[in-house]
Amino acid sequence: MGLAQLIEAHKHEVLGRWKEMVRTLSDARKLSEASLEDHVPDLIDWLAARLRDRASTDDYGSQRLSRVHAFQRVGEDFDLVEVLAELAVLREVLLYLWIEEPAGVAPTEVLHLNQDLDDVVTVCTTEFARQVVTRYCGSPEAAQTLGP
Structure with a gap:
Protein backbone atom coordinates (compact mmCIF):
# COMPACT_ATOMS: atom_id res chain seq x y z
CA MET A 1 0.00 0.00 0.00
CA GLY A 2 1.43 3.37 -1.02
CA LEU A 3 1.13 6.54 1.02
CA ALA A 4 -1.84 7.80 -1.01
CA GLN A 5 -3.79 4.62 -0.35
CA LEU A 6 -2.78 4.68 3.33
CA ILE A 7 -4.07 8.23 3.69
CA GLU A 8 -7.32 7.39 1.90
CA ALA A 9 -7.88 4.26 3.99
CA HIS A 10 -7.41 6.23 7.21
CA LYS A 11 -8.88 9.58 6.19
CA HIS A 12 -11.48 9.70 8.98
CA GLU A 13 -8.87 8.71 11.55
CA VAL A 14 -6.48 11.37 10.22
CA LEU A 15 -9.21 14.00 10.38
CA GLY A 16 -10.22 12.92 13.89
CA ALA A 34 -17.80 23.06 10.54
CA SER A 35 -15.45 26.03 10.82
CA LEU A 36 -12.68 23.92 12.28
CA GLU A 37 -12.81 21.37 9.48
CA ASP A 38 -13.58 23.84 6.71
CA HIS A 39 -11.40 22.61 3.85
CA VAL A 40 -9.26 19.97 5.60
CA PRO A 41 -11.10 16.90 4.21
CA ASP A 42 -10.64 18.33 0.69
CA LEU A 43 -6.97 19.05 1.43
CA ILE A 44 -6.44 15.46 2.58
CA ASP A 45 -8.10 14.22 -0.63
CA TRP A 46 -5.93 16.56 -2.71
CA LEU A 47 -2.74 15.37 -1.00
CA ALA A 48 -3.65 11.72 -1.66
CA ALA A 49 -4.48 12.45 -5.31
CA ARG A 50 -1.25 14.40 -5.70
CA LEU A 51 0.75 11.50 -4.26
CA ARG A 52 -0.98 9.05 -6.57
CA ASP A 53 -0.35 10.96 -9.77
CA ARG A 54 2.03 13.89 -9.49
CA ALA A 55 1.92 14.67 -13.20
CA SER A 56 -1.83 15.06 -13.59
CA THR A 57 -3.00 16.56 -10.31
CA ASP A 58 -3.87 20.21 -10.59
CA ASP A 59 -1.56 22.44 -8.53
CA TYR A 60 -4.39 24.94 -8.38
CA GLY A 61 -6.10 22.70 -5.81
CA SER A 62 -3.56 23.42 -3.10
CA GLN A 63 -3.57 27.12 -3.87
CA ARG A 64 -7.36 27.33 -3.72
CA LEU A 65 -7.58 25.32 -0.49
CA SER A 66 -4.77 27.30 1.14
CA ARG A 67 -6.36 30.61 0.23
CA VAL A 68 -9.76 29.53 1.54
CA HIS A 69 -8.19 28.46 4.83
CA ALA A 70 -6.25 31.71 5.21
CA PHE A 71 -9.29 33.84 4.33
CA GLN A 72 -11.48 32.04 6.85
CA ARG A 73 -8.93 32.25 9.65
CA VAL A 74 -8.31 35.97 9.11
CA GLY A 75 -12.07 36.48 9.35
CA GLU A 76 -12.07 34.67 12.69
CA ASP A 77 -9.18 36.80 14.01
CA PHE A 78 -6.67 33.98 14.11
CA ASP A 79 -2.99 34.64 14.54
CA LEU A 80 -0.73 33.46 11.70
CA VAL A 81 1.16 31.26 14.16
CA GLU A 82 -2.07 29.40 14.95
CA VAL A 83 -2.89 28.97 11.27
CA LEU A 84 0.54 27.49 10.60
CA ALA A 85 0.24 25.32 13.70
CA GLU A 86 -2.92 23.76 12.23
CA LEU A 87 -0.99 22.81 9.10
CA ALA A 88 1.93 21.52 11.19
CA VAL A 89 -0.50 19.30 13.07
CA LEU A 90 -1.80 17.89 9.79
CA ARG A 91 1.77 17.12 8.71
CA GLU A 92 2.44 15.44 12.06
CA VAL A 93 -0.70 13.30 11.88
CA LEU A 94 0.11 12.19 8.32
CA LEU A 95 3.71 11.38 9.19
CA TYR A 96 2.64 9.37 12.24
CA LEU A 97 0.26 7.43 10.02
CA TRP A 98 3.25 6.47 7.86
CA ILE A 99 5.35 5.62 10.94
CA GLU A 100 2.57 3.35 12.22
CA GLU A 101 2.19 1.55 8.86
CA PRO A 102 5.42 1.98 6.86
CA ALA A 103 5.09 -1.14 4.72
CA GLY A 104 4.76 -0.33 1.03
CA GLU A 109 6.32 9.52 -1.32
CA VAL A 110 7.07 10.97 2.12
CA LEU A 111 9.37 13.53 0.50
CA HIS A 112 6.61 14.48 -1.97
CA LEU A 113 4.07 14.78 0.84
CA ASN A 114 6.38 17.18 2.67
CA GLN A 115 6.97 19.22 -0.49
CA ASP A 116 3.25 19.50 -1.14
CA LEU A 117 2.57 20.55 2.45
CA ASP A 118 5.37 23.11 2.21
CA ASP A 119 3.64 24.56 -0.85
CA VAL A 120 0.36 24.73 1.06
CA VAL A 121 2.09 26.53 3.95
CA THR A 122 3.70 29.03 1.57
CA VAL A 123 0.45 29.90 -0.19
CA CYS A 124 -1.48 30.04 3.08
CA THR A 125 1.10 32.35 4.68
CA THR A 126 1.13 34.68 1.69
CA GLU A 127 -2.66 34.82 1.47
CA PHE A 128 -3.02 35.31 5.21
CA ALA A 129 -0.60 38.25 5.10
CA ARG A 130 -2.39 39.67 2.07
CA GLN A 131 -5.75 39.46 3.83
CA VAL A 132 -4.39 41.11 6.99
CA VAL A 133 -2.84 43.97 5.00
CA THR A 134 -6.10 44.49 3.10
CA ARG A 135 -8.20 44.28 6.25
CA TYR A 136 -6.16 46.63 8.41
CA CYS A 137 -4.60 48.94 5.85
CA GLY A 138 -7.58 49.01 3.51
CA SER A 139 -5.35 48.74 0.48
CA PRO A 140 -5.64 45.79 -1.89
CA GLU A 141 -2.81 47.37 -3.89
CA ALA A 142 -0.46 47.17 -0.91
CA ALA A 143 -1.40 43.52 -0.45
CA GLN A 144 -0.37 42.75 -4.03
CA THR A 145 3.25 43.55 -3.16
CA LEU A 146 3.27 40.34 -1.11
CA GLY A 147 3.55 38.17 -4.22
CA PRO A 148 1.34 35.99 -6.40
Missing part, protein backbone atom coordinates in the same frame (compact mmCIF):
# COMPACT_ATOMS: atom_id res chain seq x y z
CA ARG A 17 -6.65 13.02 15.20
CA TRP A 18 -6.09 16.37 13.53
CA LYS A 19 -9.23 17.89 15.08
CA GLU A 20 -8.37 16.54 18.52
CA MET A 21 -4.86 18.00 18.39
CA VAL A 22 -5.93 21.32 16.84
CA ARG A 23 -8.59 21.80 19.53
CA THR A 24 -5.71 22.23 22.00
CA LEU A 25 -4.64 25.42 20.19
CA SER A 26 -6.11 28.52 21.82
CA ASP A 27 -7.79 30.08 18.77
CA ALA A 28 -9.23 26.78 17.54
CA ARG A 29 -11.13 26.13 20.76
CA LYS A 30 -13.74 28.74 19.83
CA LEU A 31 -14.53 27.32 16.39
CA SER A 32 -17.62 25.35 15.48
CA GLU A 33 -17.06 21.87 14.08
CA VAL A 105 5.45 3.40 1.39
CA ALA A 106 8.41 4.60 -0.65
CA PRO A 107 10.62 7.29 0.94
CA THR A 108 10.05 9.49 -2.11
Whole structure:
Protein backbone atom coordinates (compact mmCIF):
# COMPACT_ATOMS: atom_id res chain seq x y z
CA MET A 1 0.00 0.00 0.00
CA GLY A 2 1.43 3.37 -1.02
CA LEU A 3 1.13 6.54 1.02
CA ALA A 4 -1.84 7.80 -1.01
CA GLN A 5 -3.79 4.62 -0.35
CA LEU A 6 -2.78 4.68 3.33
CA ILE A 7 -4.07 8.23 3.69
CA GLU A 8 -7.32 7.39 1.90
CA ALA A 9 -7.88 4.26 3.99
CA HIS A 10 -7.41 6.23 7.21
CA LYS A 11 -8.88 9.58 6.19
CA HIS A 12 -11.48 9.70 8.98
CA GLU A 13 -8.87 8.71 11.55
CA VAL A 14 -6.48 11.37 10.22
CA LEU A 15 -9.21 14.00 10.38
CA GLY A 16 -10.22 12.92 13.89
CA ARG A 17 -6.65 13.02 15.20
CA TRP A 18 -6.09 16.37 13.53
CA LYS A 19 -9.23 17.89 15.08
CA GLU A 20 -8.37 16.54 18.52
CA MET A 21 -4.86 18.00 18.39
CA VAL A 22 -5.93 21.32 16.84
CA ARG A 23 -8.59 21.80 19.53
CA THR A 24 -5.71 22.23 22.00
CA LEU A 25 -4.64 25.42 20.19
CA SER A 26 -6.11 28.52 21.82
CA ASP A 27 -7.79 30.08 18.77
CA ALA A 28 -9.23 26.78 17.54
CA ARG A 29 -11.13 26.13 20.76
CA LYS A 30 -13.74 28.74 19.83
CA LEU A 31 -14.53 27.32 16.39
CA SER A 32 -17.62 25.35 15.48
CA GLU A 33 -17.06 21.87 14.08
CA ALA A 34 -17.80 23.06 10.54
CA SER A 35 -15.45 26.03 10.82
CA LEU A 36 -12.68 23.92 12.28
CA GLU A 37 -12.81 21.37 9.48
CA ASP A 38 -13.58 23.84 6.71
CA HIS A 39 -11.40 22.61 3.85
CA VAL A 40 -9.26 19.97 5.60
CA PRO A 41 -11.10 16.90 4.21
CA ASP A 42 -10.64 18.33 0.69
CA LEU A 43 -6.97 19.05 1.43
CA ILE A 44 -6.44 15.46 2.58
CA ASP A 45 -8.10 14.22 -0.63
CA TRP A 46 -5.93 16.56 -2.71
CA LEU A 47 -2.74 15.37 -1.00
CA ALA A 48 -3.65 11.72 -1.66
CA ALA A 49 -4.48 12.45 -5.31
CA ARG A 50 -1.25 14.40 -5.70
CA LEU A 51 0.75 11.50 -4.26
CA ARG A 52 -0.98 9.05 -6.57
CA ASP A 53 -0.35 10.96 -9.77
CA ARG A 54 2.03 13.89 -9.49
CA ALA A 55 1.92 14.67 -13.20
CA SER A 56 -1.83 15.06 -13.59
CA THR A 57 -3.00 16.56 -10.31
CA ASP A 58 -3.87 20.21 -10.59
CA ASP A 59 -1.56 22.44 -8.53
CA TYR A 60 -4.39 24.94 -8.38
CA GLY A 61 -6.10 22.70 -5.81
CA SER A 62 -3.56 23.42 -3.10
CA GLN A 63 -3.57 27.12 -3.87
CA ARG A 64 -7.36 27.33 -3.72
CA LEU A 65 -7.58 25.32 -0.49
CA SER A 66 -4.77 27.30 1.14
CA ARG A 67 -6.36 30.61 0.23
CA VAL A 68 -9.76 29.53 1.54
CA HIS A 69 -8.19 28.46 4.83
CA ALA A 70 -6.25 31.71 5.21
CA PHE A 71 -9.29 33.84 4.33
CA GLN A 72 -11.48 32.04 6.85
CA ARG A 73 -8.93 32.25 9.65
CA VAL A 74 -8.31 35.97 9.11
CA GLY A 75 -12.07 36.48 9.35
CA GLU A 76 -12.07 34.67 12.69
CA ASP A 77 -9.18 36.80 14.01
CA PHE A 78 -6.67 33.98 14.11
CA ASP A 79 -2.99 34.64 14.54
CA LEU A 80 -0.73 33.46 11.70
CA VAL A 81 1.16 31.26 14.16
CA GLU A 82 -2.07 29.40 14.95
CA VAL A 83 -2.89 28.97 11.27
CA LEU A 84 0.54 27.49 10.60
CA ALA A 85 0.24 25.32 13.70
CA GLU A 86 -2.92 23.76 12.23
CA LEU A 87 -0.99 22.81 9.10
CA ALA A 88 1.93 21.52 11.19
CA VAL A 89 -0.50 19.30 13.07
CA LEU A 90 -1.80 17.89 9.79
CA ARG A 91 1.77 17.12 8.71
CA GLU A 92 2.44 15.44 12.06
CA VAL A 93 -0.70 13.30 11.88
CA LEU A 94 0.11 12.19 8.32
CA LEU A 95 3.71 11.38 9.19
CA TYR A 96 2.64 9.37 12.24
CA LEU A 97 0.26 7.43 10.02
CA TRP A 98 3.25 6.47 7.86
CA ILE A 99 5.35 5.62 10.94
CA GLU A 100 2.57 3.35 12.22
CA GLU A 101 2.19 1.55 8.86
CA PRO A 102 5.42 1.98 6.86
CA ALA A 103 5.09 -1.14 4.72
CA GLY A 104 4.76 -0.33 1.03
CA VAL A 105 5.45 3.40 1.39
CA ALA A 106 8.41 4.60 -0.65
CA PRO A 107 10.62 7.29 0.94
CA THR A 108 10.05 9.49 -2.11
CA GLU A 109 6.32 9.52 -1.32
CA VAL A 110 7.07 10.97 2.12
CA LEU A 111 9.37 13.53 0.50
CA HIS A 112 6.61 14.48 -1.97
CA LEU A 113 4.07 14.78 0.84
CA ASN A 114 6.38 17.18 2.67
CA GLN A 115 6.97 19.22 -0.49
CA ASP A 116 3.25 19.50 -1.14
CA LEU A 117 2.57 20.55 2.45
CA ASP A 118 5.37 23.11 2.21
CA ASP A 119 3.64 24.56 -0.85
CA VAL A 120 0.36 24.73 1.06
CA VAL A 121 2.09 26.53 3.95
CA THR A 122 3.70 29.03 1.57
CA VAL A 123 0.45 29.90 -0.19
CA CYS A 124 -1.48 30.04 3.08
CA THR A 125 1.10 32.35 4.68
CA THR A 126 1.13 34.68 1.69
CA GLU A 127 -2.66 34.82 1.47
CA PHE A 128 -3.02 35.31 5.21
CA ALA A 129 -0.60 38.25 5.10
CA ARG A 130 -2.39 39.67 2.07
CA GLN A 131 -5.75 39.46 3.83
CA VAL A 132 -4.39 41.11 6.99
CA VAL A 133 -2.84 43.97 5.00
CA THR A 134 -6.10 44.49 3.10
CA ARG A 135 -8.20 44.28 6.25
CA TYR A 136 -6.16 46.63 8.41
CA CYS A 137 -4.60 48.94 5.85
CA GLY A 138 -7.58 49.01 3.51
CA SER A 139 -5.35 48.74 0.48
CA PRO A 140 -5.64 45.79 -1.89
CA GLU A 141 -2.81 47.37 -3.89
CA ALA A 142 -0.46 47.17 -0.91
CA ALA A 143 -1.40 43.52 -0.45
CA GLN A 144 -0.37 42.75 -4.03
CA THR A 145 3.25 43.55 -3.16
CA LEU A 146 3.27 40.34 -1.11
CA GLY A 147 3.55 38.17 -4.22
CA PRO A 148 1.34 35.99 -6.40
